[in-house]
Amino acid sequence: MSTDPSGFQAELKQEIDRRRTFAIISHPDAGKTTLTEKLLLYGGAIQRAGMVTQKANRHQTVSDWMEMEQRRGISVTSTALQFDYNNICYNLLDTPGHQDFSEDTYRTLMAVDSAIMLLDAAKGVEPQTIKLFKVCRERGIPIFTIINKMDRPSLNPFELLDEVEKVLGILAVPMTWPIGEPGDFKGVYERPNRKVHLYERTSGGQWKAPVATAGLEDPHFAEMVDEHDRNLLDEELEMVEGLIHPFDVDLFHEGEMTPVFFACAINNFGLDNFLDHFTELAPSPGALKTVEGEVPPETEEFSGFVYKIQANMNKAHRDRVAFMRVATGKFQKNMSVKHLRSGKKVKLSFPYRLFGQKREIIEEAYPGDIVGLVNPGLFRSGDLLTAGKPYRIPSFPRFAPELFCRVHLADQTHNKSFRKGMEQLGEEGVVQVFYDPRSYSRTPVLAAVGELQLEVFKERMKEEYRCEVRFERLDYTASRWIVGDFDSPEAFTFTLMEDEAQRPVALFRNEWHMNQVIGNEQDLTFLPHPPDVEA
Secondary structure, eight states, X not given: OOSOHHHHHHHHHHHHHTEEEEEEEEOTTSSHHHHHHHHHHHTTSOSSOOOOOSXXXXXXXXSOOSHHHHHHTOOOSOEEEEEEETTEEEEEEEOOOSGGGHHHHHHHHTXXXXXXXXXXXXXXXXXXXXXXXXXXXXXXXXXXEEEEOTTSSOOOHHHHHHHHHHHHOOEEEESEEEESSTTOOOEEEETTTTEEEEEOOOGGGOSOOOEEEEETXXXXXXXXXXXXXXXXXXXXXXXXXXXXXXXXXXXXXXXXXXXXXXXXXXXXXXXXXXXXXXXXXXXXXXXXXXXXXXXXXTOSSOEEEEEEEEEOSSTTTOOEEEXXXXXXXXXXXTOEEEETTTTEEEEOOOEEEEETTEEEEXXXXXXXXXXXXXXXXXXXXXXXXXXXXXXXXXXXXXXXXOEEEEEEESOGGGHHHHHHHHHHHHHHTSSEEEBOTTOSSOOOEEEESSHHHHHHHHHHHHHHHOOOEEEEEOSOOEEEEEESOOSOGGGOSSEEEEOTTOOEEXXXXXXXXXXXXXXXXXXXXXXXXXXTSOO
């Protein structure tokens, strides 16, 4: 650390001010992976985008690094991507696109300062988007909105804005406006500076789209846009100016207003405008929220929290990586910190910057940055590391699973790999792992929110741990954690299990059965989340 306190504080403030840490939230198939890659393209992190076509033919993208993701064309993991654009350092926390992995997305949203809500222009606001929007709103995260796929037949722009406001209860203010009929997207009108931007397609959208810019009064405007589209734009802009609430940056930062941008990510239309406005409006890293109160990021002592564990990001390493967000102060390689949950002192000797599955050793990091730490089994999601005062942060969410199955190893000679896979994938949160406390065999029971989690578990056990497993489905569809004292579990009308932390969990045949039990067992409390997690 610098021996000049004023110089250190100036450096720290400068680095905090130039950082933007954000995530993208969307319903599956809204184009999140495409948008992620195109932001990297415009940010200069990659020189050429891999064409994302139909799912079966999709090429590898930077964020979808797992073999199964590349094969299936789905996002089921979280990763962190950093790039610089116009002297601003962006930390993009990519999240699973599939709804079965929404718990992973929830944890990632604990580590961001703003979010981009991505909507499909033909479908508007969809169920998964609503869920994730509510999480952002509860956390006070400012939200940008991109309405994507404007090159396809879509809803009317006014319909889309109206739906955002009515369904989500947030004021929607268009910062750009589409030029052309729905499905014939030519460019955007940028309202704040009254400029028209018309784009040309590039081969497969692999490079930045060439753009021609003019003002509405510019003589070139009439040459760039045909009469029909000019008249349509004039009519719609007149309605916009008369009907739409003016943009208010304070309401945006309070989460009550969302700036809206129209785009076609696959063709790179409208992304340059968005990135410029995002740079200007997105907040820099905020305070660390603790049980004791808020801790400003410019606090001199380092602190950071783990929001994600990922196993086997690189087959050459075969290890687990803890994703840590720097919350306060300056992180430095080889620094010793206190791991508050265990009380242990830990030396952080091999910190990484992560870019998809690639790793680069770093010397330092600042609030908002994501640091990869090799995890020897010590770190868990929600852990706090600090070089100064100890804090307590609210626990991270876990969801009550609805699918259950016993998992059996096909070949017992692979038992060691099987146990390792169970431990690491359970720790990562691919599935939750329960055990029957009265069983001597300790056969693990997998608990999941959705079917895809079980499929991913089976494929990863095969690919990463060389274990063939089979499932024995159990006839339960609901679960709750139990708080309270009980002496005779055999008298229960539900099935008693324990989770990885040996907390009792009740499994029920269906929701009716669950409600009946909850009504009868007045001495016990049944929770939809583990008892040490704040709802």
